[in-house]
Amino acid sequence: MKSILDKAREYEAVNGRKIPSEKRPAFHISPYVGWMNDPNGFSWYKGQYHLFYQYNPYKTQWDSMHWGHVVSKDLLHWEYLPAALAPDEEYDKIGCFSGSAAELPDGQQLLIYTSVDHETLEDGTVRDIQTQSVAVGDGTDYKKYEKNPVLTGQDVPEGGSKVDFRDPKIWKGKDGLFYCVVGNRPSDGSGQILLYSSEDGFQWKFVSILAENKNRYGKMWECPDFFKLDGKYVLLTSPQDMLAEGMEYYSGNGTLCIIGEMDPDTHTLKEENHQSVDYGIDFYAMQTVEAPDGRRIMIGWMQNWDTLSHRCEESKWFAQMSLPRELSVKNGRLYQKPVRELDAIRKNKTEYRNVVVKDKPVMLKGVQGRTIDMELAISPEDKETGYGKFIVCFAQNEKFHTELSFCPEDSVLKLDRKLSGSRRAVVHEKSCLVNRKTDELKLRMILDRYSVEVFVNDGEQVMSMVIFTEQEADGISFQANGKVKMDITKYDLV
Known part of the structure; x- marks a missing residue:
């Protein structure tokens, strides 16, 4: 038996x-x-x-x-x-x-x-x-x-x-x-x-x-x-x-x-x-x-x-x-x-410096995917006028996306998956209060097929979330209310 x-x-x-x-x-x-x-x-x-x-x-x-x-x-x-x-x-x-x-x-x-x-x-x-x-x-x-x-x-x-x-x-x-x-x-x-x-x-x-x-x-x-x-x-x-x-x-x-x-x-x-x-x-x-x-x-x-x-x-x-x-x-x-x-499985480096992001969504050649390691450094293009909001959309196609946004006025970072394809009315967004010592915000986003993990300012805070968006949705776009200067380094994880 x-x-x-x-x-x-x-x-x-x-x-x-x-x-x-x-x-x-x-x-x-x-x-x-x-x-x-x-x-x-x-x-x-x-x-x-x-x-x-x-x-x-x-x-x-x-x-x-x-x-x-x-x-x-x-x-x-x-x-x-x-x-x-x-x-x-x-x-x-x-x-x-x-x-x-x-x-x-x-x-x-x-x-x-x-x-x-x-x-x-x-x-x-x-x-x-x-x-x-x-x-x-x-x-x-x-x-x-x-x-x-x-x-x-x-x-x-x-x-x-x-x-x-x-x-x-x-x-x-x-x-x-x-x-x-x-x-x-x-x-x-x-x-x-x-x-x-x-x-x-x-x-x-x-x-x-x-x-x-x-x-x-x-x-x-x-x-x-x-x-x-x-x-x-x-x-x-x-x-x-x-x-x-x-x-x-x-x-x-x-x-x-x-x-x-x-x-x-x-x-x-x-x-x-x-x-x-x-x-x-x-x-x-x-x-x-x-x-x-x-x-x-x-x-x-x-x-x-x-x-x-x-x-x-x-x-x-x-x-x-x-x-x-x-x-x-x-x-x-x-x-x-x-x-x-993780560094050992980074491949196909794509890098941009001093990209200005404003009211219309920006998509950058080579910046897409669902198994990636992406580092962002964002700051106001003009420190006098600042900016109202910065948004990264990922796991994106014409129908779905998940959103990471930052409002510098109240220093709040938010993850939002309500348009990621869920059929359930569960918790879809969380926010955290970021401790900023300078105008620059550093983000590292690790995407796998069914998840995102966001490491804030060299790991002072972390936000984790699962997503179930269809794998074909692999677009990434950037947008801002105002003008944001952005440095980006992106790797495929293979």
Whole structure:
């Protein structure tokens, strides 16, 4: 009799190969077949990057979470491996939820994940119970630990929920111990991040409540990540049910970065600054890895729980990951840049300098495409008169386009996909407040077949968004209210 994992592997092997490569993103990770959400187990192991992901191979909706698996040497060309985990034990029969990975001293890879089961209360109500479990393997095949789960509700501090207790992120400390942070909901109904330690990765003990939400930024804090970068400690998490705060945080499920110092005595994060991680529509559940050369690289689920109806219904895959991004901390802010490996696939350079853009749309020879890397530097042609608005239209034909616009008067940058071909009335635009120190605005736009990522002023802010416009729509045009001077460098990504 075939196991649940064997069935999943057999199904994906048959059906994944039926999806033509040209029907997928060119260099963003998509599921081999079926549904994808949170990145899991982003790690460097045996000479390559491993990324696992929340996965339902059988249909393009969330259900019965498995772990999908891909590997890469350059973060751009990914090879599909067989599904790594399936919900096949009593303690995880509802699903193998999000988690992470680390290498054990014996050279094996340890996966730690949230195992979900049901319990029935005295009144007959059925609810989830979330625990943390581990599996050990060789980079392809993994065996679950016979003493799972390794963290349960008994390991949660007083008042903490065992229903909302998930998404462990593991790392090896300089002291030789393993550590992990886990998202949890305390008695006030918001969120908190718990810190645990282990000598071997299997037996864990509670250390501290690393950070507390106290109903400031949304409710439950999901998918935490914690690391030291450029002399500061950084906590990344994805809060549910956020309330809008100007243009820094929008309502819904969002992203949060807290930067500060670590108190070595209490093992708590002393907060200094906070910000969104991504200001676009589609970005959630980010996870990082420390590369062999010391870079901190982040990837996120380039999708939004509130926009799941924005899809191509006939597609046999749904959702994708963001482009991996190099992180740094400067002046109390998180900066993000596309991984430098992207430079190796830049081809066919097209460059213009001092192009004046005004009231009529301008299209430039060689500036078009749906898999491109485009750098823009814009400033007023006349600093005395300035300009009212600058617009870039892309993924454009006579019927469709997506728009990126900037208004210097209020310093607002906006992405708008309402004319991109969607048949659903979902969220179609997002704006962010740009911190400009000069008249010049620098933009770097990475387009893949089904997405755009905009890096603002050398990565001080990022806006991510998926689009499903037909691939034949590959035009790009520029327009302004007033006169804008523009420098542009464009590469095809091959």
